[in-house]
Amino acid sequence: MREFVFIFIFCLFGVSKGQTIQEFKSELTKFSALPELKNASVGFYAVDLKTNEIIGELNPNLSLIPASITKVITTACGIEILGTDYRFKTEIYYTGKIDKEKKILNGNIIIRGFGDPCLGSHRFTSNYGDFINKWTLAIKQMGIDSVCGDIISDASYFSQQSIPSTWIWGDMGNYYGAVASGLSVYENLFTAQFTSGKLEGDSTKIVAIKPFIPGLEVENYVKSANTNKDESFFYGGPYQNNKYAKGKIPVNKTNYEVKGSIPDPALLLSFELSEELKNNGVSVSGKYTTTKIECTEINYLMSKNIATTQSPALSEIIKQINHHSINLYAEHILNEIGVKQKNFGDTDTGAVAIVDFLKNKGIDVSGFYLLDGSGLSRFNSITATHFVEVLKMMRKSKNYEVYNASFPVAGISGTVRSFGAKTALEENARIKSGYMVRVRSYAGYIKTKSNREVGFAVMVNNYNCSPQMMKLILEKLVTKIAEINQ
Numbered sequence: 398m399r400e401f402v403f404i405f406i407f408c409l410f411g412v413s414k415g416q417t418i419q420e421f422k423s424e425l426t427k428f429s430a431l432p433e434l435k436n437a438s439v440g441f442y443a444v445d446l447k448t449n450e451i452i453g454e455l456n457p458n459l460s461l462i463p464a465s466i467t468k469v470i471t472t473a474c475g476i477e478i479l480g481t482d483y484r485f486k487t488e489i490y491y492t493g494k495i496d497k498e499k500k501i502l503n504g505n506i507i508i509r510g511f512g513d514p515c516l517g518s519h520r521f522t523s524n525y526g527d528f529i530n531k532w533t534l535a536i537k538q539m540g541i542d543s544v545c546g547d548i549i550s551d552a553s554y555f556s557q558q559s560i561p562s563t564w565i566w567g568d569m570g571n572y573y574g575a576v577a578s579g580l581s582v583y584e585n586l587f588t589a590q591f592t593s594g595k596l597e598g599d600s601t602k603i604v605a606i607k608p609f610i611p612g613l614e615v616e617n618y619v620k621s622a623n624t625n626k627d628e629s630f631f632y633g634g635p636y637q638n639n640k641y642a643k644g645k646i647p648v649n650k651t652n653y654e655v656k657g658s659i660p661d662p663a664l665l666l667s668f669e670l671s672e673e674l675k676n677n678g679v680s681v682s683g684k685y686t687t688t689k690i691e692c693t694e695i696n697y698l699m700s701k702n703i704a705t706t707q708s709p710a711l712s713e714i715i716k717q718i719n720h721h722s723i724n725l726y727a728e729h730i731l732n733e734i735g736v737k738q739k740n741f742g743d744t745d746t747g748a749v750a751i752v753d754f755l756k757n758k759g760i761d762v763s764g765f766y767l768l769d770g771s772g773l774s775r776f777n778s779i780t781a782t783h784f785v786e787v788l789k790m791m792r793k794s795k796n797y798e799v800y801n802a803s804f805p806v807a808g809i810s811g812t813v814r815s816f817g818a819k820t821a822l823e824e825n826a827r828i829k830s831g832y833m834v835r836v837r838s839y840a841g842y843i844k845t846k847s848n849r850e851v852g853f854a855v856m857v858n859n860y861n862c863s864p865q866m867m868k869l870i871l872e873k874l875v876t877k878i879a880e881i882n883q
Contacts, residue, residue: 416877416882417881417883418452418453418881418883421452421453421877421878421880421881424874425441425453425454425874428455428870428874429455431870432861433860433866433867433870434857434861435861436860437857437858437859437861438857439455439456439461439857440455440457440458440459440461440780440854440855441453441455441456441457441781441853441855441856441874442454442455442780442781442784442853442854442855443852443853443854444789444851445849445850446789446792446842446851446852447849447850452851452881453878454781457780457785458764458780458781458782459764459781460765460766460778460780461838461856461858462833462856462858463777463779463784463836463838464831464832464833464836464838464856465722465772465773465830465831465833465838466772466784466829466830466838466839466840466854466856467767467769467770467771467777467831468719468722468727468771468772469784469787469788469829469840469841470755470767470783470784470787471727471730471751471771472719472730472800472803473790473791473800474734474751474755475711475715475733475734476715476796476799477754477791477794477796478738478750478754479730479733479734479737481796481799482711483710483711484707484708484709484710484711485512485513485514485708485729485733486511486705486708487509487513487516487528487705488509488702488705488706489506489532489535489536489702489703489704489705490509490695490700490703491504491505491506491536491539491541491700491703492505492507492546492696492699492700493546495540495541497540499543500540501542501543501545502539502543502544502545502546503545503546504544504546505544505546505547505683506536506544506546506547506549506670506674506703507549507551507700508532508549508550508551508663508666508670509554510550510551510554510578510663511554511579512554512555512577512729512733512742513581513706513708513729514577514581514708514714514726514728514729514730515709515714516581516583516706517583517584518583518584520717521709521713529669529670529673530673531706532670532673532703532704533673534677535703535704536674536703536704537679539703541679542679542680543679543680543681543682544674544680544681544682544683545683546681546682546683547681547683547684547685548667548668548670548674548681548684548685549685549687549691549695550580550666550686550687550688551579551580551663551687551695552580552663552689553579553689554579554580554736554742555577555578555732555736555742556732556741556743557578557579557689558743559576559577559579559732559742560576560634560635560744561728561744561773562745563768563775564773566632567632568773569633569634570630570633570640570657570658571656571658572584572656572657572658573773574658574724575725576635577728577729578662579663579742580662580666581662581725581729582662582665582666582669583608583659583662584723585658585662585725586656586658587606587607587610587613587656587657587659588607588654588655588656589603589605589606589615589631589654589656590603590604590605590607590653591650591652591653592650592653593621593646593647593648593653594621594648594649595649596621597622597623597648598621598622599620600617600620600621601620601621603615604652608665610638610665611665611668613638613640613660614638615631615639615640615641616639616640617641617642618641618643619642619644622645622646622647622648623648624645624646624647627646627653627655628644629645629646629655630643630644631657631658633657635658635661636660636661637660640660642657663689664686667685667686668685670685711730712799714726715730715803716803718730718803719804719811719829720804720805720810720811721811721812722812722830724771724773727769727770727771727772728744728769729770730770731748731751731771733747734754735747735749737750738754744769744770748767748769748770751767752765755787758790760783760786760787760790762783764779764783765778765780765783766779767779773833781854781855782854784840784854785852785853785854788840788841788852788854789852792842801827801842802827804828804829804841804842805827806827807822807824807826807827807828808820808824809824812830813829813830813839816830816872816875817875817879820872820879821876821879821880822872822875822879825843825845826842826844826875826879828840828841828875829841831856832864835859835860836856836857836858837857837860837871838855838856839853839854839855839871839875840853840855841853843875844879845879846881847881847882849881851878851881853878855871855874855875
């Protein structure tokens with residue numbers, strides 16, 4: 398079937414060993430007339446980054462839902478505003494006094510977040526994977542064998558109502574809908590292990606949830622099905638410990654993993670540090686809690702620092718974002734931009750800060766509507782021209798090499814490892830992809846056969862075909878850019 402689809406797409410556009418810009422523009426006209434686009438909204442813009450010659454355009458100023466290529470803008474503004482070497486941090490404090498003779502802390506242990514999205518992530522274990530054990534050792538090295546007080550997490554660095562207002566309910570309970578927090582951990586996701594039945598329609602059983610989340614209850618309505626992929630979803634918002642799961646997973650599976658979003662990452666962190674201290678011989682008489690639960694603020698001028706954990710550099714973080722399309726990381730960068738530019742960390746403030754930044758760079762922001770940092774919101778509405786203007790801005794930036802390297806290589810890596818494989822696009826383009834229901838988009842840099850360097854963006858909303866077909870159609874169109882030999 399896949400071979401038939403490829404033949405069909407090649408017939409639509411023809412086969413080219415090289416073409417002129419005028420020939421590409423003719424291909425773009427053919428593309429716009431495809432029946433799959435009859436009811437669609439399409440935006441396309443491609444420019445030679447050295448000469449500013451327009452390679453092709455189709456509704457370049459039409460505002461469209463971009464999906465995950467929104468991260469092209471968020472990461473660009475992130476490294477321009479924060480810097481490539483910027484690091485988030487998490488700090489451990491104590492309040493009160495240490496009785497050195499009895500080795501008792503008469504006070505609380507505080508975990509203070511500064512918006513690190515990567516704490517505990519499996520992607521960076523070589524940097525700081527065993528952070529809780531290190532915190533425990535640092536506490537013991539202060540001469541503390543007993544805590545006569547509470548373990549309190551403070552996530553107030555970002556707004557504690559940091560949910561983007563335009564995210565849908567069906568996304569927030571799942572791993573890709575994990576909400577940014579001033580104190581995040583494990584990418585704010587848990588893994589549920591399911592065992593499925595032998596027959597279509599059989600019930601499933603959740604046998605484990607990792608990490609253990611105290612108080613979490615999941616009503617399981619997931620069924621076994623003759624499918625080869627995960628078609629299940631978690632429902633439940635932030636701070637909500639009762640979730641329910643529905644949908645389908647393949648039959649005859651043991652320990653089949655499905656990821657969901659942690660309800661309260663800060664509370665989980667205070668629980669885990671409390672347990673780690675006890676396991677290492679440090680008694681804790683009080684409770685594990687958060688400043689949100691206690692409705693309190695910590696006076697850090699009256700507190701003492703025990704340890705500080707720093708994140709990897711932002712250059713490493715944006716590479717993970719653009720290679721693997723990690724929504725949580727992008728939302729953290731948006732919030733952090735809000736903190737640095739406007740002294741407040743939430744979605745709306747970060748979005749305003751990005752708009753102001755782009756204006757100051759001379760980019761026309763009419764028709765530019767940014768509602769989150771990741772592209773998960775269907776209320777984002779941005780033009781192909783906006784994306785190319787940002788790509789042009791970054792091409793002139795001192796941070797270009799880091800930014801360019803953050804994009805996956807077409808046909809080779811990341812979310813575009815199969816996009817343009819064994820074509821003129823392979824290894825000659827760095828592209829960010831975007832996808833959600835009825836939306837396909839791509840943006841990035843392409844080197845043509847004639848060594849032109851092209852910045853491009855293409856978005857299609859509400860197409861009349863399968864997502865796979867739309868991907869193939871756009872793959873062929875974008876490959877035509879790489880084939881330009883003029």
